[in-house]
Amino acid sequence: MSTANGRGRYDAVIVGAGHNGLVCAAYLAKAGRKVLVVERRHQVGGATTTEEIVPGFKFSCCSYVVSLLRPWIIRDLDLPRHGYEVLPLEETFTPFEDGRYLLRDADPERTKRAIAKFSPRDAEVYKQFGQRMGELGRLVKPMIDGLAPDPTARNPFELLRLAKFAKHVRGQGEEWLIGNAKMMTMSAVDFLAEWFECEQLIAPMSVSGIIGTFLGVRSPGTAYVLLHHYMGEIDGSYRAWGLPKGGTGAVAAAIAAAARELGVEIRLQAPVAQLRIRHGRATGVVLENGDEIAAKAVISGVDPHRTFLRLVGEEHLEPEFAQQVKRFKMRGSSGKVNLALDALPEFACLPGRGPHLRGDITIAPSIAYLERAYDDAKYGAFSRRPFMDIVIPSLTDPTVAPPGKHTMSIFVQYAPYKLKEGAADWPNQRDRFGDAVIDTLSEYMPNLKSRILDRQVLSPWDLEQVYGLTEGNIFHGELSLEQLAFQRPVAGWSRYRTPIHDLWMCASGTHPGGGIMGAPGALCARTMLHARAV
Amino acid sequence: MPIPSPFHERTSKLCTSYRWKDWSGYAAVCSFDTNHDREYFAFRESAGLLDVSPLFKYEVYGPDAAALLSRMMVRDVGKLKVGRVGYSCWCDDHGKVIDDGTVARLGEDYYRVTAADPTLHWLQAVGRGLRVTIEDSTARLAVVALQGPRSREILRAASDADVDRLKFFGAVRAKLDGLDVWITRTGYTGDLGYEVWTERDGALRLWDALLDAGRPHGIEPAGLDALDVSRIEAGFILLGVDYFSAPKTILETRKSTPFELGLGWIVDFERAGAPAFIGREALAAERRRGSAWALVGLEVAWEALEALYESFSLPPNLPATARRDGLPVYDDEGRQVGMVTSHTWSPILKKYIALTSVHAKWSAPGTVLQMEHTVEYERRKVPAKVAKTPFFDPERKRKP
Numbered sequence: 017m018s019t020a021n022g023r024g025r026y027d028a029v030i031v032g033a034g035h036n037g038l039v040c041a042a043y044l045a046k047a048g049r050k051v052l053v054v055e056r057r058h059q060v061g062g063a064t065t066t067e068e069i070v071p072g073f074k075f076s077c078c079s080y081v082v083s084l085l086r087p088w089i090i091r092d093l094d095l096p097r098h099g100y101e102v103l104p105l106e107e108t109f110t111p112f113e114d115g116r117y118l119l120r121d122a123d124p125e126r127t128k129r130a131i132a133k134f135s136p137r138d139a140e141v142y143k144q145f146g147q148r149m150g151e152l153g154r155l156v157k158p159m160i161d162g163l164a165p166d167p168t169a170r171n172p173f174e175l176l177r178l179a180k181f182a183k184h185v186r187g188q189g190e191e192w193l194i195g196n197a198k199m200m201t202m203s204a205v206d207f208l209a210e211w212f213e214c215e216q217l218i219a220p221m222s223v224s225g226i227i228g229t230f231l232g233v234r235s236p237g238t239a240y241v242l243l244h245h246y247m248g249e250i251d252g253s254y255r256a257w258g259l260p261k262g263g264t265g266a267v268a269a270a271i272a273a274a275a276r277e278l279g280v281e282i283r284l285q286a287p288v289a290q291l292r293i294r295h296g297r298a299t300g301v302v303l304e305n306g307d308e309i310a311a312k313a314v315i316s317g318v319d320p321h322r323t324f325l326r327l328v329g330e331e332h333l334e335p336e337f338a339q340q341v342k343r344f345k346m347r348g349s350s351g352k353v354n355l356a357l358d359a360l361p362e363f364a365c366l367p368g369r370g371p372h373l374r375g376d377i378t379i380a381p382s383i384a385y386l387e388r389a390y391d392d393a394k395y396g397a398f399s400r401r402p403f404m405d406i407v408i409p410s411l412t413d414p415t416v417a418p419p420g421k422h423t424m425s426i427f428v429q430y431a432p433y434k435l436k437e438g439a440a441d442w443p444n445q446r447d448r449f450g451d452a453v454i455d456t457l458s459e460y461m462p463n464l465k466s467r468i469l470d471r472q473v474l475s476p477w478d479l480e481q482v483y484g485l486t487e488g489n490i491f492h493g494e495l496s497l498e499q500l501a502f503q504r505p506v507a508g509w510s511r512y513r514t515p516i517h518d519l520w521m522c523a524s525g526t527h528p529g530g531g532i533m534g535a536p537g538a539l540c541a542r543t544m545l546h547a548r549a550v
Numbered sequence: 551m552p553i554p555s556p557f558h559e560r561t562s563k564l565c566t567s568y569r570w571k572d573w574s575g576y577a578a579v580c581s582f583d584t585n586h587d588r589e590y591f592a593f594r595e596s597a598g599l600l601d602v603s604p605l606f607k608y609e610v611y612g613p614d615a616a617a618l619l620s621r622m623m624v625r626d627v628g629k630l631k632v633g634r635v636g637y638s639c640w641c642d643d644h645g646k647v648i649d650d651g652t653v654a655r656l657g658e659d660y661y662r663v664t665a666a667d668p669t670l671h672w673l674q675a676v677g678r679g680l681r682v683t684i685e686d687s688t689a690r691l692a693v694v695a696l697q698g699p700r701s702r703e704i705l706r707a708a709s710d711a712d713v714d715r716l717k718f719f720g721a722v723r724a725k726l727d728g729l730d731v732w733i734t735r736t737g738y739t740g741d742l743g744y745e746v747w748t749e750r751d752g753a754l755r756l757w758d759a760l761l762d763a764g765r766p767h768g769i770e771p772a773g774l775d776a777l778d779v780s781r782i783e784a785g786f787i788l789l790g791v792d793y794f795s796a797p798k799t800i801l802e803t804r805k806s807t808p809f810e811l812g813l814g815w816i817v818d819f820e821r822a823g824a825p826a827f828i829g830r831e832a833l834a835a836e837r838r839r840g841s842a843w844a845l846v847g848l849e850v851a852w853e854a855l856e857a858l859y860e861s862f863s864l865p866p867n868l869p870a871t872a873r874r875d876g877l878p879v880y881d882d883e884g885r886q887v888g889m890v891t892s893h894t895w896s897p898i899l900k901k902y903i904a905l906t907s908v909h910a911k912w913s914a915p916g917t918v919l920q921m922e923h924t925v926e927y928e929r930r931k932v933p934a935k936v937a938k939t940p941f942f943d944p945e946r947k948r949k950p
Contacts, residue, residue: 087852087900088853090900091852091853091900095900096898096899096900096901101594101595101898102897103591103595104587104588104591106587122584122585122587123583123584123585126584150865154865261595371583410768411768412588412591412595412768413595413768414595414596414700414767414768415595419703419766419767420765420766
């Protein structure tokens with residue numbers, strides 16, 4: 017019970033009011049626990065944030081689309097009542113260097129005709145591919161909606177879970193198993209090349225396999241990451257992506273409102289200096305202003321590096337475990353450029369205002385282009401001509417910009433955290449990075465520069481400084497195969513527990529990983545309640 | 551064969567989906583694009599522009615206009631002030647509903663009535679011997695609905711009307727791109743919204759002016775598919791779908807009274823000096839006795855629906871548009887206690903919702919019923935909870 021300890025002490029204190037911290041808090045409060053969330057910044061959300069960087073223009077500064085937020089969380093927390101609204105994002109537009117373009121949208125026949133300009137064969141296969149990926153997404157759904165199966169565990173319950181999962185997988189037939197094994201090991205490009213012949217389709221589709229990783233589209237294992245992006249589900253429709261009304265910050269605000277209604281206390285501008293560890297047990301947090309907050313359990317909503325190496329401190333960890341945490345790859349590889357626009361810019365290849373502007377715009381014209389972008393990063397430089405994933409939310413959501421004006425969100429990869437000159441050199445290179453992005457995009461949108469009122473450039477170093485994402489990794493640790501499921505973040509510690517008693521993890525660095533999904537937060541709360549840890 | 555509406559020259563160019571339907575003899579757009587998502591979200595997030603010219607419209611003039619309408623309507627139209635609009639329904643002698651619509655008082659002795667079915671004969675019949683002139687203005691007038699949170703800003707820019715002072719269900723005369731128009735703060739989406747009325751010659755200018763003024767606000771031309779989802783969310787009933795016009799119905803059991811349709815709130819029994827409205831006696835008796843039926847909302851239990859599909863190894867699959875196929879509704883013992891008449895997935899509420907007629911006994915909010923749902927040609931049931939309508943009721947709808 018909430019105050020069973022009788023001293024008005026918190027049952028749990030959660031470090032960081034990111035979307036997972038808030039989800040975790042809400043579920044614990046729903047079960048009657050007294051929960052405090054402490055947040056370093058002036059607002060909730062972490063990287064799930066909307067900020068009015070330019071007066072009148074509201075930007076989803078970091079994360080910018082939703083798809084993965086679990087439908088059961090939306091229902092459990094009654095998020096629509098708290099302002100959660102998702103607007104359609106149905107088109108994918110890819111301009112090419114030769115002046116041609118590909119526009120895919122929700123109309124299968126129209127999309128088929130568009131692809132047929134490049135390959136009539138691929139045009140036919142495209143729908144089947146989507147269907148297969150949807151099926152795969154649905155099959156792995158029990159994985160992301162539950163605890164990671166853990167082959168290292170020996171207890172009978174675990175074996176039962178594993179057996180159940182194995183049965184679930186076996187039921188899919190041999191063909192599926194082979195397909196899945198391939199998927200686990202192949203590169204995104206190789207996997208897609210088994211389906212498609214035209215590069216104009218493979219290149220823009222392959223980028224889902226590299227978003228947020230320091231890998232190239234030809235790197236093994238990236239095929240699986242593709243799937244992570246196909247698991248998205250809106251209203252029971254798989255692979256659907258959407259724009260949250262009011263930016264992604266509105267998603268966090270809705271979760272926070274639900275949490276507060278359930279009795280969660282949220283303290284803003286309360287940075288945590290360290291966790292209070294007594295005899296291998298977490299007993300609370302110490303804020304930077306010296307305040308100490310005691311709680312039965314401490315839950316970290318920040319990434320594993322920050323949790324263990326900064327807030328806990330290596331002195332409290334077994335060397336072996338500390339080593340493994342250090343090996344957990346963060347290495348941010350992306351940045352964001354957010355533009356306030358006076359008017360809509362136009363594409364040279366498809367002038368005017370049309371549906372191609374209101375969906376997802378992908379600058380990934382060829383595989384060679386993507387590989388060259390990766391090459392720059394391998395040697396410690398940002399891509400001169402990067403891969404970009406662009407949305408213009410104001411076209412669909414008029415609340416984010418003044419009438420007639422627009423916001424443009426540009427996700428940019430690669431922008432390695434560790435520059436050749438060192439991460440600390442980012443402040444010197446930030447503007448050049450922003451220029452490279454705008455120059456590249458201007459090749460496709462010649463009048464872009466004349467429409468820019470203001471810009472915000474976020475390098476991975478900025479993401480670390482402002483949002484506390486270690487090395488600027490947007491997923492709290494790379495979503496690569498060896499860092500998923502029972503190995504996220506450390507083999508044997510995928511169940512939100514840590515080697516420190518009463519210290520738990522609830523954010524994207526745990527299973528099932530990043531994106532505005534909420535599953536880590538909810539599963540952490542569920543696990544803690546089940547274990548009577550709080 | 552349906553004929554073009556006054557806006558056809560514009561709408562036909564925009565309707566790239568070729569999805570049309572017959573609305574009271576006019577060709578009306580179902581959705582401009584292949585699916586209506588964008589148009590729906592325009593109603594809810596920016597503004598949607600919908601051609602509603604096919605609505606039946608009647609001008610009632612003369613010193614006895616109020617008396618006629620008061621006699622006909624269950625609402626006391628005599629109380630309606632100039633510049634106000636009232637929603638009402640009208641009944642036969644037995645208190646069974648014939649149709650529903652709005653009455654706008656545009657002048658001292660001048661009213662405009664809208665209806666879903668042809669109503670001239672009824673107005674004439676009720677008005678016999680009264681000093682009134684009745685005109686069927688359906689073809690003479692062009693009407694658009696401008697609905698959504700940005701509709702006020704758009705009208706502020708496009709017209710000289712003081713829209714900020716135009717109250718919910720108010721009507722005002724204005725100039726819009728040189729056209730004489732009436733603007734009423736009415737609509738069928740359950741959101742902030744207006745309807746703009748003008749002579750049919752001005753239709754294209756009206757359309758262009760509103761689209762131009764709306765562009766910075768994200769206006770979208772919208773069709774009937776988007777409207778259908780919105781009106782179910784708003785809990786608005788539709789003639790011929792959620793209820794049937796009494797004179798056109800063979801079975802007595804298919805007829806409904808205002809109380810049975812959830813319209814009891816507009817029935818005004820006490821009217822000073824005026825003759826009783828048609829159906830009053832029957833409705834007064836029903837009020838004493840209690841109603842046999844009720845029109846309620848239903849919210850389908852999503853987890854159960856998901857589990858049902860999962861038992862077929864399928865993801866939940868709901869129709870992409872609002873549906874009007876009737877579905878039986880049962881109690882726990884399997885007895886049929888009512889029928890769903892309209893149902894849709896609500897994108898904004900993230901719920902599968904339905905308008906349903908049930909025996910009054912089952913109408914209390916929170917009552918759990920079983921609704922038929924077909925998966926893979928198998929008729930199954932899913933639990934659904936009685937809910938209050940409107941399902942969606944934003945503050946901006948009636949806010950000054």
